[in-house]
Structures are given as structure tokens and as C-alpha cells.
Amino acid sequence: MRTQITVQRFNPDRTPEHFVSNYSIECDRGTTLLSALLHIKNQIDGTLTFRASCRAAICGSCLMQVNGVQKLACRVSLHEELETRGRLEIGPMANMLVIKDMVVELASFWKKIKAITPYVVADEGAASGAPTRQRAQQAAPLQNIHEELHNADGCIMCAACLSACATFEVSPGFLGPAALAKAYRFVVDPRDKVRQDRLMMLQEDHGIWDCVRCNFCVSVCPKEVAPMEQIVRLRRLSIAAGLNESVEAAHITQFTKVVGEEGRLNETRLPVLMLWGHWRKLFRMIPLAIKMFLRGKAPFPFKRPKGYKQVQAIFKSRTDRNR
Amino acid sequence: MKYAYYPGCAAKGATPELHQATLKVVERLGIEIVEIDNFNCCGAGVITEADPDLAYLLNAKTLAAAEALGLDIMTVCGTCQGTLGGINKVLQTDETLRNRINVSLKEATGLAYNGTVAVKHLQWILVQDYGLDTLKRAVVLPLNKLAIAPFYGCYILRPASAVRFDNWENPQSLEKLIKALGAEPVLYDGRTKCCGFPVFLEKEEIALGMVGSRVAEAKGQGANAMVTPCPLCHMSLDIYQERSGEKIEIAPGQDRKMNMPILHLPQLLGLALGFTAKELGMKHHFVSTASIDDRLEGK
Ligand code: SF4
Ligand code: SF4
Numbered sequence: 272m273r274t275q276i277t278v279q280r281f282n283p284d285r286t287p288e289h290f291v292s293n294y295s296i297e298c299d300r301g302t303t304l305l306s307a308l309l310h311i312k313n314q315i316d317g318t319l320t321f322r323a324s325c326r327a328a329i330c331g332s333c334l335m336q337v338n339g340v341q342k343l344a345c346r347v348s349l350h351e352e353l354e355t356r357g358r359l360e361i362g363p364m365a366n367m368l369v370i371k372d373m374v375v376e377l378a379s380f381w382k383k384i385k386a387i388t389p390y391v392v393a394d395e396g397a398a399s400g401a402p403t404r405q406r407a408q409q410a411a412p413l414q415n416i417h418e419e420l421h422n423a424d425g426c427i428m429c430a431a432c433l434s435a436c437a438t439f440e441v442s443p444g445f446l447g448p449a450a451l452a453k454a455y456r457f458v459v460d461p462r463d464k465v466r467q468d469r470l471m472m473l474q475e476d477h478g479i480w481d482c483v484r485c486n487f488c489v490s491v492c493p494k495e496v497a498p499m500e501q502i503v504r505l506r507r508l509s510i511a512a513g514l515n516e517s518v519e520a521a522h523i524t525q526f527t528k529v530v531g532e533e534g535r536l537n538e539t540r541l542p543v544l545m546l547w548g549h550w551r552k553l554f555r556m557i558p559l560a561i562k563m564f565l566r567g568k569a570p571f572p573f574k575r576p577k578g579y580k581q582v583q584a585i586f587k588s589r590t591d592r593n594r
Numbered sequence: 595m596k597y598a599y600y601p602g603c604a605a606k607g608a609t610p611e612l613h614q615a616t617l618k619v620v621e622r623l624g625i626e627i628v629e630i631d632n633f634n635c636c637g638a639g640v641i642t643e644a645d646p647d648l649a650y651l652l653n654a655k656t657l658a659a660a661e662a663l664g665l666d667i668m669t670v671c672g673t674c675q676g677t678l679g680g681i682n683k684v685l686q687t688d689e690t691l692r693n694r695i696n697v698s699l700k701e702a703t704g705l706a707y708n709g710t711v712a713v714k715h716l717q718w719i720l721v722q723d724y725g726l727d728t729l730k731r732a733v734v735l736p737l738n739k740l741a742i743a744p745f746y747g748c749y750i751l752r753p754a755s756a757v758r759f760d761n762w763e764n765p766q767s768l769e770k771l772i773k774a775l776g777a778e779p780v781l782y783d784g785r786t787k788c789c790g791f792p793v794f795l796e797k798e799e800i801a802l803g804m805v806g807s808r809v810a811e812a813k814g815q816g817a818n819a820m821v822t823p824c825p826l827c828h829m830s831l832d833i834y835q836e837r838s839g840e841k842i843e844i845a846p847g848q849d850r851k852m853n854m855p856i857l858h859l860p861q862l863l864g865l866a867l868g869f870t871a872k873e874l875g876m877k878h879h880f881v882s883t884a885s886i887d888d889r890l891e892g893k
């Protein structure tokens with residue numbers, strides 16, 4: 272079957288403008304996007320530029336945008352893509368600086384990974400960067416690590432998640448899904464000695480609380496790392512480790528408290544409980560709160576639906592268990 | 595056609611217009627609903643962050659209540675759909691977990707869930723169960739003067755494991771509904787992105803950035819209004835729209851006020867079924883919807 276591939280191009284040596292190239296290629300059931308691109312580069316247009324190496328979804332180099340979605344070119348079947356989307360529009364991954372064609376600047380991605388100290392700090396001295404002697408590994412502490420990691424160690428650093436991340440799009444300083452998933456991977460490693468420092472660092476701006484839980488990272492990740500779920504675990508671990516004073520942590524604890532008391536979320540009470548003590552933020556809410564009240568959008572703060580007793584019983588069963 | 599109706603906290607709280615419009619629309623379409631007695635919060639993914647088992651229990655209670663009625667659940671909130679629907683999928687497939695949850699649920703409430711209920715958003719019910727052709731026949735005021743930008747929001751699309759209706763990469767159900775009502779769907783990148791709602795109180799900068807770019811993009815593509823199946827997205831796009839004007843790039847002399855009316859899905863349906871803006875509760879909105887009326891009246 273012959274098909275057409277439309278490629279978003281950029282080559283600053285030739286022209287400062289982005290441009291589009293169309294290529295007509297032969298494809299059968301087994302053709303991957305990467306093999307099509309290699310064919311184009313070898314036979315049709317040698318200037319077409321992209322990164323690739325393993326051809327088997329291992330190295331993570333060939334990430335690009337395929338019909339608007341971040342995908343590994345070597346894992347995309349042209350046939351399937353045509354069947355579901357009816358067209359093949361390819362371009363560099365979103366929200367990154369383009370160097371040439373599909374090649375983007377990844378320095379900012381690596382900087383984020385480095386920022387979370389992506390290695391086990393086995394003793395305090397290691398954090399300084401000084402080499403330490405390898406000791407005999409004890410197997411026992413690592414016995415259950417596989418379950419604990421929840422596949423957070425499966426990352427191939429393809430950057431799909433960062434490129435698709437809703438927060439990163441509007442806030443480029445955000446550490447992002449891949450780095451945070453990696454942070455989780457070291458937080459739960461029993462050999463690591465700086466767990467609390469790690470958690471504290473993640474509370475800062477651009478850390479775990481900047482995630483909006485949009486699920487883009489979970490959806491695009493080719494390795495089922497589910498970064499957002501690791502971020503949620505980091506939030507839970509932070510609260511359990513006593514890092515519960517922030518507005519962000521209060522969102523979780525107070526939301527849960529309100530539902531536990533009333534059975535439902537009370538949109539009037541929650542912001543007050545969350546922002547109490549954080550006066551600047553609370554103050555900024557006041558004009559909106561007044562307008563909401565005037566528009567009939569602010570429910571009476573102390574109403575309780577009838578069924579809240581059952582909900583309270585459910586909550587009680589949980590607190591009894593956790594005690 | 596009969597469903598157990600799960601309104602969710604927002605439709606009974608900060609977006610009462612959603613509940614109001616839903617009741618009007620389902621009655622006109624002949625879809626029968628029974629509101630789940632004393633329904634509780636789904637947890638919106640937040641309670642899961644505190645204690646996953648607690649979220650399972652709260653939603654198992656809702657599912658058990660619908661099961662006792664012998665009905666599938668209808669939601670009108672994208673976030674409830676994602677949470678309740680997602681947890682339903684897990685409870686249906688993981689029997690060990692379901693049994694464990696049922697033990698605590700029974701102790702606390704006397705209820706148990708056997709995994710027989712389907713959870714469907716009104717949006718899906720109309721496309722799949724009710725049918726677009728039937729819907730078309732019910733339209734009394736075709737909305738052919740309106741260009742409508744669909745805004746899906748996150749949880750009605752992702753993660754795919756919880757949803758399995760629209761393909762998140764290229765969802766079509768809102769577009770189909772918009773067309774069935776006679777209006778023209780507007781295509782823009784932001785339709786499947788995030789509204790920023792989950793971080794409004796703590797990270798307003800990030801959230802406003804999202805609202806600003808969604809609304810500005812829809813406007814740039816010629817939308818007269820945006821429609822969403824999620825009341826939390828509605829709150830973001832409506833309540834914070836004016837503030838998000840600080841965040842958008844504008845040409846010199848252009849107004850930062852975007853004045854983009856934001857409609858709940860049942861409100862858009864309601865307009866085509868002949869209800870007035872007043873009957874659909876539009877007085878509760880922050881951004882005026884008068885421009886829609888003007889257009890429909892050909893002014
Ligand atoms: S869930 Fe969080 S980390 Fe993942 S893409 Fe969305 S905002 Fe980014
Ligand atoms: S988490 Fe997944 S999407 Fe993100 S870089 Fe790693 S492999 Fe790629």
C-alpha cells in the first residue's frame with residue numbers, strides 16, 4: 272500500500288522558518304514509522320534528521336510527535352496509525368526547543384533528572400560526590416523492592432511524559448514526570464540514606480505538588496512507568512513523613528476530613544480549611560468567594576446530606592485499622 | 595431507559611445549574627433517572643492520595659447502592675466518571691480486592707458490591723445507548739449559528755484503563771453531539787488538555803496559565819462558546835477566565851477579557867431542546883451567556 276507521510280521540518284542552516292515536507296512511501300502491515308523514516312533518509316531525502324538507535328523501544332531516542340501524540344517512532348505501526356487516525360503527521364516532540372527536524376534540545380530534560388540525585392546515596396559521604404568503596408550487598412533489604420518500585424525503574428528516558436505534561440507546558444521549571452518517578456524510585460530504595468532530604472526537596476516549588484494529575488504522562492509512557500502514580504505515592508509518603516503543613520498537603524488532608532464529616536465535599540469549607548494561616552492566598556480568594564455567593568454558587572457551609580452517618584462509619588473503619 | 599443518577603458534589607454544590615439542566619434534559623429526552631439516595635463524594639482522586647482503600651470503600655458504597663436498584667449509573671461529571679468508573683473497573687476485575695473491600699464495607703454499612711454495575715457519563719449514554727439519530731429528532735432549535743469548542747478535560751479520557759470509551763488521542767463523542775444539535779464543532783489542540791482545577795488554591799499561576807491558553811485557543815479558532823462534560827472544568831474556565839486574562843498573549847490594543855461563555859453539556863443540549871438560558875440556570879455563570887442567545891435569535 273502506498274501512503275503519504277507529512278513531516279514538520281526545521282533546518283536553520285537553510286531557512287529560519289519551519290516548513291513541511293510530504294513523502295510518499297510503500298508500507299505493509301509490519302512497517303514501523305522508524306523504518307519508513309530510515310527509508311526516506313536513505314532513498315528519498317538525506318536531509319531528514321531524527322534520533323534513533325535500537326529500533327526496539329529500548330534506547331528511548333526516537334520519541335516524536337505522531338498525529339499530535341508523543342510516541343516512539345520504532346513502536347508506531349503505520350498501518351495501525353492510519354487505521355485509527357486516517358493520516359500520518361509527524362513532527363518533533365511538543366514543548367521542547369527544536370534543533371533540527373525531529374531533533375530537540377534535551378539538556379533541560381537531563382537537568383531535571385540530575386536535580387533529583389538519580390543514584391542511591393548509601394552513606395552520607397557519597398552525597399559529596401567522593402567515591403566510596405563498594406560493600407558486599409545484602410540481599411535481604413532488597414527482597415521486596417520489586418513490588419515497592421511499581422515499575423518506576425522501567426524508565427528509558429524517552430522524555431515522552433515531559434513533552435506531554437500539562438504543567439510543564441505552562442511552567443517549564445517543573446521537575447516533570449520522569450524525574451519525579453525517578454525520585455520515587457530512590458525514595459523507596461532501602462539502601463538509600465537520604466530519604467527525608469529527598470522528600471523535603473520535593474516539597475519545593477516545581478516539585479511533586481505542581482502536578483495537576485492530568486494523566487498525560489501515564490497515557491504516553493511507552494514503558495508503563497505511570498509517573499503520575501509515583502507522584503501520588505510521593506505525596507502520600509510526604510504526608511506520612513510529617514511534611515503536612517503546606518497548602519498542598521492540606522488539600523488532601525482537609526478534603527478527606529470534610530468528606531469524612533459531611534459525606535460530600537463542601538466547596539465553601541474546604542478553601543477556608545486549606546488556606547487558613549496562608550493569608551495572602553486566602554485573601555486572593557475573597558473576591559471570588561463573594562461573587563460565587565452572589566451567583567448562588569456557594570453552598571451553605573454546614574449542610575449535611577442525610578447519609579453521612581454511613582460515610583462516617585466507613586471513615587471510622589479506616590482510622591481504626593490505621594491505628 | 596433508566597439509570598441510577600449520581601450527580602456528584604459539584605452539581606449539588608458550586609454548579610447547581612448542572613443538576614438543574616440535567617433534570618430538564620433527561621426528562622425531555624425520556625431518559626428515566628433515580629437519584630442515588632444520600633450519595634457520597636467519589637473522592638475526586640484526592641482521597642486516593644490520602645488512602646486508596648478509603649476511596650475504594652466510598653465508591654463501592656455508591657456502586658452497591660446502584661446494584662441494589664438493579665440499574666447502571668449515570669454521571670454528569672467527568673471527574674466523577676473517571677474516579678467512580680475507574681474504581682468500578684478495578685473492583686470488577688480484581689476479585690481479591692473486591693472481597694477485601696466488601697468485608698469492611700459490610701461491617702460499616704451493611705452493603706456489598708458484586709461488580710455488576712456499569713458507570714456511564716451522560717455524554718456516552720447519548721452517543722451509545724440513546725443514539726444520535728434519536729437525539730437529532732428531539733432537537734427543536736438547531737444550533738446552526740453556533741461554533742462550539744468541545745473541552746473534554748482529563749478524567750473522562752485518561753487513563754485509558756479507566757475509560758475505554760473515547761480514544762484519548764482523538765476523542766469524538768462531544769463532536770458528534772455538537773453536530774447532532776446542529777452546531778459546528780471547533781477543532782483545537784487544547785480540547786483534551788487540563789483545565790488546571792486541581793491546583794487552583796495552591797498553584798494559581800499554573801492553573802491560570804492553563805485556563806488562559808485553553809480559552810484563548812478556542813477563541814482563536816472561532817468558537818462562540820465552549821462546552822464541557824465536567825463541572826470542575828466548568829468552574830476553572832468560567833470562574834477563573836477573567837483572571838486568566840493576565841496570562842494570555844494578546845495583540846496590542848486587544849482586550850484581555852475573552853468573554854467566552856462556558857456551557858455544561860446538558861445546557862448545550864437544553865438549548866437545542868428549546869429550553870431558555872434561564873431554565874438552564876445560566877444566571878449562575880460568571881461569564882455572561884447573553885452572546886449565545888443573541889446569536890440564536892439572529893441578532
Ligand atoms: S499527571 Fe502530573 S506529571 Fe503527569 S503529565 Fe500531568 S501534570 Fe505532568
Ligand atoms: S517515564 Fe516513561 S515516558 Fe517518561 S521518560 Fe521514562 S519511559 Fe519515557
Ligand code: FES
Nearest residue numbers: 325326331333345
Ligand atoms: S530507536 Fe530506540 S527506542 Fe526507538
